[in-house]
């Protein structure tokens with residue numbers, strides 16, 4: 001199935017692409033279960049993308065309840081090779097103001113209860129995750145953000161926490177002492193799974209608040225997050241239109257073959273059922 005090569009994962013506040021023409025809605029079942037919602041194949045000014053609302057339309061899944069494996073597998077199964085993910089984040093630095101955009105290049109995993117790999121069950125594999133986001137995508141996203149006049153911070157570290165409650169002040173200050181720039185609840189395991197499935201992945205973070213560390217700004221509340229999300233969603237859509245024009249070409253980055261030499265289980269010991277599942281996302285190797 002080759003429906004679209006560019007995937008867009010919408011986070012909180014971004015449940016559909018306004019102004020896009022819906023070509024088709026695809027409800028898929030994957031070997032890992034059902035994705036958060038139907039995938040919408042959409043067209044914006046002649047450019048096609050597969051849109052997936054991470055939390056489902058109407059925001060029905062908490063970050064730790066999202067079936068990330070099904071979401072990534074479904075995108076791969078319909079032909080997606082590049083994912084632009086959007087995520088609402090809290091800022092851990094004074095200079096990252098609410099409504100600013102952030103393109104993190106590193107991540108610290110503070111999640112604890114989520115399946116974070118397609119492998120296991122008799123097929124062991126380890127992919128490289130030293131650089132968790134696709135640098136080639138970053139090379140397209142930053143100039144596009146500049147072109148539409150967005151403030152976008154680069155070179156930042158993202159903390160992905162378990163949630164769903166927001167951080168305590170002690171945690172927020174601990175993450176600040178680590179030098180982290182922003183915090184969210186969903187990029188792990190999404191980015192790890194995309195790498196295993198050999199999909200280029202980048203997350204565009206939209207700052208909504210100062211988490212709870214700031215002495216003079218109010219601590220994060222869901223009302224504040226929602227208000228800023230509405231403004232940010234408009235900016236995200238402008239950026240997305242330009243990205244769709246510029247992506248979808250030859251890749252040539254390390255993501256393309258990320259799983260190639262990752263398998264460690266000897267061939268005759270590999271679990272046949274697991275091989276069948278993996279074949280849906282990595283048909284070149286299984």
Ligand SMILES: [Zn+2]
Nearest residue numbers: 134200253255
């Ligand atoms: Zn890549």
